[in-house]
Amino acid sequence: MTAIFREHQASVIPEERAAQTFKGRAGFESATFEDDAWFGAATFQSPVDLGPFVCAGRVSLAGAVFDGPMTLSCVARRVECRRTRWMSTAELRLRYTTVDFSHAVFEYPLTIAAEAAPFVLSDGRPVTEQALAGAPDETVRMASMRGVDAAHLVLADVDLSGCLFTGTVHLDQIRLEGACVFDTVPPAMHWRGWRPIRFTQRRTLAEEHHWRASRPGAVPGWNVAVFGAGRVGPLQLAPVYRALRKAFEDGKHEPGAADFYYGEMEMRRHADDIPRSERGLLTAYWALSGYGMRASRALAWRGAAMLVTIVLLMGLGLPKDASKQAATGTVPAGGGKVTLEIDKADPQNPTGERFTGERFEQALNVTLNSVVFRSADQDLTTSGTYIEMASRVTEPVLLGLAILAVRNRVKR
Template identity: 75%
Template sequence: MPRGSAGDVGFWSATFERPTGFDSATFKGDTRFALATFKAVARFESTTFERPAVFTSATFNDGAVFDWATFEHVALFESATFQDDAGFQWSTFKEIALFESTAFQGPAVFTSATFQDGAGFKSATFQRDAWFGSSTFQNDAVFEAAAFERNAWLESATFERALRLGPLVCAEQVRLSGAVFGGPVILSIAARHLECRRTRWSSTAEVHLRYATVDFAHAVFEYPLTIAAEPDPFVLADGQQVAEGPLSGAPAAVRMASLRGVDAAHLVLADVDLSGCLFTGTVHLDQVRLEGTCSFATVPSGTRWRAGHPVRFTERRTLGEEHHWRARLPAAVPGWNATASGVGPVGPAQLAPVYRALRKAFEDGKNEPGAADFYYGEMEMRRHDRTGTSRAERGLLHSYWMLSGYGLRASRAVGWLAAAMLATIVLLMGFGLPNSDPKQEATGTVPAGGGKVTFEIGKDDAHNPTGNRFTGERFEKALNVTLNSVVFRSADQDLTTAGTYIEMTSRLTEPVLLGLAVLAVRNRVKR
């Protein structure tokens, strides 16, 4: 083939039966391969197109190699069909490159390509993996209604001025790890997985997702970034819904897999499932904003068995990492989810600050009841932390947990209060109430010649009855003393010496238990 062409080159509707080679050629005029058919390999490696290159509706039955090609004018591949490999590695598109409605039936490789003007892949179909790693998009990158039936690899790609990416559909994974977004951008993606590890966002961004499990570990963003789950299919500008192909019918929930290493000061999460998210190592987690319904993992439901005795958990929201930690314990209760592969072990010392930060985030959002679960989790981690919590402090926390669930379990505090009152009543009936109320006696001496008389008034010592002590009358008196003790009042009931100490103990402990019950109710209803 000639290495250079000064005029226009037209291969309109041409058919190339044998391998075609235009390697290192230079087309100085318009180059038209519209409706052409390449039945064998078509090679345009290191080719330069100085004027428009038109491959509209062309068909490449075998491989198409455009590696190192330079398109100095528009490159039109609209409605083209690549039945085998399509290679555009290290290619340069100096003006707009259009691949609208193009069908890539084999791997599409745009690794390290440069798009200096717009890149249009609207309604393009990628049946195999699409590789855009290390590519540079200096202007708009249009993937509206693009469909990836396998994976979309955009690792280390640079989007300098992209305003919108998508909506696009990917049946497997979209990888944006190491990518750089230089300006404001809106991403709309329906995919099974989205990986944005070490992705850098240099301006505001919105990420609207469906179906995806998202990994944002070590992503960097200096401006507000919103990750939101979309309940309904994406809609194009003309009002038509984006076809979701193999994803249709699956739950559209968006699950966050990791936020480790992220500075969450500017992060907004909306309607995202955080049940399996890894939070340890997240910076400024107390400033994250949770909008809509952001769900967390929960404790095992129902009654479980551990070491031969039943264990019942009160419902609360937990971190997925607490599940991982508890599942590793020697006497783990069934129902805690085991650690996912590749996740490093964390313990109470690492989880307590995470719970504390999320509690503050809920409190700053004026959601006190929502913050209560994370306060409970923080206290649980402190109680189990054998490195940062002293033994005395752990003992105090254990007592606090047993009595009232850290001031959050009203039923537990009320149960202990009822038990303490019952014990007080029984002890008073058995040892505290005298047989009968002691009578006052007055004694004195009358002088023989008359004059002032002095009397001494005293009471007999109270004694327990020798007969039946558990009678209805004694129960009523014991109940009266106990109820008054709960509210720091004296029942003015004569008691034995043992009864006096029983009442003193009751007046010390039972009001505390009542206060814990009131505190637990308040923490659940406070706004």
């Protein structure tokens, strides 16, 4: 039998009444709530298996206490677990739901998972989801985890693109299973004044969106903060990115960890409490290789450095002509031993046509050898010697950054 609770019946525990205590079994299997279902401030002393049931509005567990194991299976637009307390293991299996989990308390493993298919009742019939026919999809979204100790929390197949994480404790110990989705940076290319701005795709937090959207000159695509989200900045976001990076590393998801490392470094670079020298180093690290995460950027800089080296060598570094050796000595008048001194003329600065095919080949040979710290055995002017020295320092570093970026993206 299916029970339908209409609007005047929807509050299982009316808000105006004192908190109730359930000492026996509470189920509500196959029930349908056409408005809200209110379980707020209730105490469940026995093991609880709520559902599967359907709620067209919100299911409020705010302030409720579960002394024993608890399972919630429901289809609802919103589930509110603010300051809910679980004293034993718990599992929330949901569909179509946005979950507010702020300041929830639990001391044992707790799982929040998205149910891929409609729930099935004990008699084998599927749960009717007609009450949520207008919902966009069956995705489960987390709205907030602020104030939660996530040491025992498992999230499976949930959407975290709008979740607020700042203030979460032990976030590095959270377990993310299945397809847990985060927000991404704005796509395509944008213009900030005369400068083109393009963001490489990576996972981002909703709070970084809010912070960037509030900055002057923000490009379109960053999501503004909703009412009540509060204001956080790089100082608060850097430790959140650091904790999530560690969680992904512990889960052997290195590409995901790389995205959160990038976010952590971005927040450090924009933070107000770092010295100017450190900000300069971080900015250079970002510009050259995206904090060791953008191989294409490092390779582009390396290609540009090689091109500049070739042009400078052709213009200034290669001598006018190949240096020739000259032997000088004195022949004794009466014959005898002859002593010769072999001297090599100093390279002469180039004159005339400098950008020729032959000089390009010579400059390219010097540049390619300098990348791997080899000498090209090519005579160079004084300027060319210093150009080659600079090339032998910078270009191998850029090549190393590119290799590091590739490794960080593909290792498991």
